[in-house]
Amino acid sequence: MNHPVQLAALKRPLPEAFLTALQALFGERLSTTLAMREHHGRDESSYDPMLPDAVVFAHSTEEVAAAVGLCNQYKVPVIAYGTGTSLEGHILALSGGICIDLSQMNRVVALHPQDLTVTVEPGITRKQLNIEIRDTGLFFPIDPGADASIGGMAATRASGTNAVRYGTMRENVLALTVVTAEGKIIKTGTRAKKSSAGYDLTRVFVGSEGTLGIITEITLKIYPQPEAISAAVCSFPDIASAVNTVIQTIQMGVPVARVEFLDENGVKAINKHDKLTLPEKSLLLFEFHGSEHGVKEQAEVVQEIAAEYGATGFEWATRPEDRTRLWQARHNAYFAILQMRPGSRAISTDCCVPISRLAECLLETKADCERENIVHSIIGHVGDGNFHVQMLVDPTDPADIARAEGVNERMVARAIAMDGTCTGEHGVGMHKMDFLIQEHGEGAIDMMRALKHAFDPENILNPGKIVRW
Numbered sequence: 001m002n003h004p005v006q007l008a009a010l011k012r013p014l015p016e017a018f019l020t021a022l023q024a025l026f027g028e029r030l031s032t033t034l035a036m037r038e039h040h041g042r043d044e045s046s047y048d049p050m051l052p053d054a055v056v057f058a059h060s061t062e063e064v065a066a067a068v069g070l071c072n073q074y075k076v077p078v079i080a081y082g083t084g085t086s087l088e089g090h091i092l093a094l095s096g097g098i099c100i101d102l103s104q105m106n107r108v109v110a111l112h113p114q115d116l117t118v119t120v121e122p123g124i125t126r127k128q129l130n131i132e133i134r135d136t137g138l139f140f141p142i143d144p145g146a147d148a149s150i151g152g153m154a155a156t157r158a159s160g161t162n163a164v165r166y167g168t169m170r171e172n173v174l175a176l177t178v179v180t181a182e183g184k185i186i187k188t189g190t191r192a193k194k195s196s197a198g199y200d201l202t203r204v205f206v207g208s209e210g211t212l213g214i215i216t217e218i219t220l221k222i223y224p225q226p227e228a229i230s231a232a233v234c235s236f237p238d239i240a241s242a243v244n245t246v247i248q249t250i251q252m253g254v255p256v257a258r259v260e261f262l263d264e265n266g267v268k269a270i271n272k273h274d275k276l277t278l279p280e281k282s283l284l285l286f287e288f289h290g291s292e293h294g295v296k297e298q299a300e301v302v303q304e305i306a307a308e309y310g311a312t313g314f315e316w317a318t319r320p321e322d323r324t325r326l327w328q329a330r331h332n333a334y335f336a337i338l339q340m341r342p343g344s345r346a347i348s349t350d351c352c353v354p355i356s357r358l359a360e361c362l363l364e365t366k367a368d369c370e371r372e373n374i375v376h377s378i379i380g381h382v383g384d385g386n387f388h389v390q391m392l393v394d395p396t397d398p399a400d401i402a403r404a405e406g407v408n409e410r411m412v413a414r415a416i417a418m419d420g421t422c423t424g425e426h427g428v429g430m431h432k433m434d435f436l437i438q439e440h441g442e443g444a445i446d447m448m449r450a451l452k453h454a455f456d457p458e459n460i461l462n463p464g465k466i467v468r469w
């Protein structure tokens, strides 16, 4: 799908001397083939690919520092790449330049089970990490569905299904090693649980989408695997009943580990995709973590609340394989929904509101999609007040795209008016840049711009994302 920003892209060929120096650093780990550039010039957004001129695969912090140092010297844009699952145009090379793929920096650097911390390289994915630490009885809970890299998750301040219980990357990153725009290596934070030592640079880099520095090590909090886990699904007569069940559950302080909403379109899509037979109505999917007794107690309270709102078909999945099947279906929802309109592309968007406004925001957004006759689904991590809208459009039809973007704009305006945010977890990339002023105001955006100018004076780090130069 075309985008005006793309037309304004300022591209210039990579200087010959720069390429020679980069080749000397990376040898066969530098590629300029079209296939490699195409792979790194697209994400899961609806935008057409925008290719970097070259891709390098880094193996160490020092290599990243050397590459960024060269980019600084030759004023070449540089984009960090984890697994490319971001949804808002984050990794598109608007002005060309090089892409540093961090996926081969995927080691666990240090594990401290007694402190509940682990330090990793940025390319390790969340599933890989959990396999590596499984034997310690600990786990890393943040789960954005996609098997994203920990570096990419830190850079987008990701969250997902477990955030209602364990928080987002903001709460779970303790310390970072970062390569700055000048190619220097800095450390932020420590393994201490808390600190009052100066400006909180860790939190400046978390969510900065590769525009302030490249993260090469991340120290994370990890958690004991729960003694007991159980999952349940139930269906509701309408969306409001499902959402009100969630609101009451959260307001009563029930510590659910996950609570996910799927509208009837989402349920139909996963039934077809995953060969399930869930009732094709609004659905909530719960997971409870704790002791045997605690899990039972939480589940009973939730079941009572749900029954008050007319829930039916409460089904429990206590065996790990049944739980995995359910959650796998939930995680497949994005791709399942895409199949609802063959040949279409998805405009995906998310917003997040205070929990008491969730039903209103979600219902008005649903009504807007229906009014505009858009093939869509709404799913969400509703325990956080966060939902996602996936709208399927014909990529060759500008009117179709404009209708979906209209729904997105109105959803964002609605969320902001409710004291919420234009994105709960997907981030800004290119797609949400225009909404930042609406959310934060000119003064705060000027301050963000000043930060960008201070951290990246030559505007080489993922230029054209988050704030305008």
Ligand SMILES: Cc1cc2nc3c(=O)[nH]c(=O)nc-3n(C[C@H](O)[C@H](O)[C@H](O)COP(=O)(O)OP(=O)(O)OC[C@H]3O[C@@H](n4cnc5c(N)ncnc54)[C@H](O)[C@@H]3O)c2cc1C
Binding pocket: 043, 044, 079, 080, 081, 082, 083, 084, 085, 086, 087, 090, 091, 102, 122, 143, 144, 145, 146, 148, 149, 150, 151, 152, 153, 154, 155, 156, 157, 158, 159, 160, 161, 209, 210, 211, 213, 214, 215, 216, 331, 334, 335, 425, 426, 462
């Ligand atoms: C099916 C599906 C479901 C999803 N569900 C969720 C969800 O529930 N919650 C959620 O939060 N997200 C979700 N996402 C979005 C996506 O998975 C997250 O944004 C994820 O955090 C991106 O990680 P990545 O490794 O793919 O990063 P990439 O896409 O490779 O990069 C994302 C951004 O981070 C920057 N970056 C990457 N690595 C580094 C680094 N080491 N240092 C500095 N900058 C870096 C990139 O330059 C880019 O700006 C979903 C995506 C898909 C496809």
